[in-house]
C-alpha cells in the first residue's frame with residue numbers, strides 16, 4: 001500500500017479574497033467612515049482591528065461579511081484554484097479543502113459549498129470539510145493564513161504552511177514554511193518536498 | 199499529557215430521526231402511493247429502495263428530504279442528545295458531531311447547524327464537522343448507522359460502533375460493536391471500554 005500525501009487547503013484568504021472583497025464592500029457601504037488599508041491590517045480577525053477605530057465599527061464591519069452573497073461572490077486569490085486543480089492531479093496526492101464557518105452561519109455554509117462548486121467543479125464538494133477545529137482533520141499539510149491554529153488535538157497530524165497575508169507577515173514561524181503566492185511554482189516544490197518526507 | 203478519547207457521532211439516524219420523519223412526510227404528500235414501512239427498509243439510501251417500487255418514486259422520495267425545513271424539523275432519536283451531553287461531560291472524553299451533507303446542500307447545511315444549536319446548544323457548533331469523507335476526521339470511535347464507511351484513508355483512525363437501524367440489522371459486523379439505543383447505559387459502557395483501550 002503506497003503512502004499518499006494528504007494536503008488540506010484553507011479557503012478564506014488562501015483561495016478566496018476575503019480581505020480585498022471586504023474592503024471594497026465596506027467602503028461602498030460606509031464611504032464616510034474610516035477604513036484600514038490592506039497593507040495596514042495587523043490582526044487575523046478584521047473585527048478586532050476595526051473595533052479599535054471606533055466602538056461601532058466592529059458591527060459595521062461584521063455586517064459586510066454576514067450579508068447574503070458575501071462569500072458566494074468572493075473573487076479568487078490569484079492562481080489558487082488552478083494550483084489546486086494541478087495539485088490534485090499530482091501523483092499520490094489527495095487534496096481537501098478545510099474551512100471554518102462564520103459564527104453567523106446562515107449564508108456562509110451553502111455559499112462556501114457553492115463557491116467551491118462554481119470555481120473548482122462539483123466533484124470538489126466531496127473534498128470539502130467544514131469544521132471550527134482543524135486539528136480534528138487528518139492530513140500531512142495544512143496551507144492556511146491563520147497565525148495560530150489550535151484545537152483539541154495538540155500536536156495535530158498536519159504541519160502548517162503559512163499562506164502569507166498582511167497580518168501574518170511578522171509572526172514567528174516556529175519552524176513553519178511560508179507560501180507567498182499561488183502564481184509561481186513554489187507550492188509545487190513544497191508539496192514535492194513533503195512527499196519525500198512522509 | 200493525558201490521552202483523551204475522541205468520539206465522533208453521526209447525525210442522521212443516530213441523533214436525528216431521518217427515516218421516521220421521511221415516512222410521515224412522504225405519506226402526507228403522496229397518500230395514494232406505495233410506501234416502505236420502517237421495518238422493511240433494507241438499503242442504507244432510501245432512494246435505492248424506493249426506486250425499486252416504481253421508476254419515479256425515487257424522485258418523489260428525494261423531494262421530501264430536499265425540501266426546506268426537512269432537516270431543521272427532524273425529531274431526536276430518543277435519548278441521543280441527552281446521552282451526548284452526558285458523554286461530553288465524562289472525564290477525558292471529547293465529543294464531536296460528524297455528518298455528511300446531502301448532494302442537494304442548499305438547506306441541509308444551515309439546518310444541520312441550526313438543529314445542533316437548537317437541540318444541544320450553541321457551544322456544540324464548534325463541535326460539528328461536515329464532510330463527505332469521514333475517514334479524514336480524527337477520532338477513536340465513530341458512532342454511525344452506515345454499514346460501510348469508506349474514504350481516502352484506509353483504515354481510518356477510528357473504530358466504528360454501528361448504531362442499529364432497520365437496514366443494518368443483518369450486516370456483517372466485521373468485529374464492530376453495535377449500539378441499539380441511547381435510552382439505556384450501553385453507550386456509557388462502550389465509551390468506558392474504549393477509554394481503557396487507548
Ligand SMILES: [Mg+2]
Pocket residue numbers: 010011012013014144145146
Ligand atoms: Mg483563512
Ligand SMILES: [Mg+2]
Pocket residue numbers: 208209210211212342343344
Ligand atoms: Mg447516519
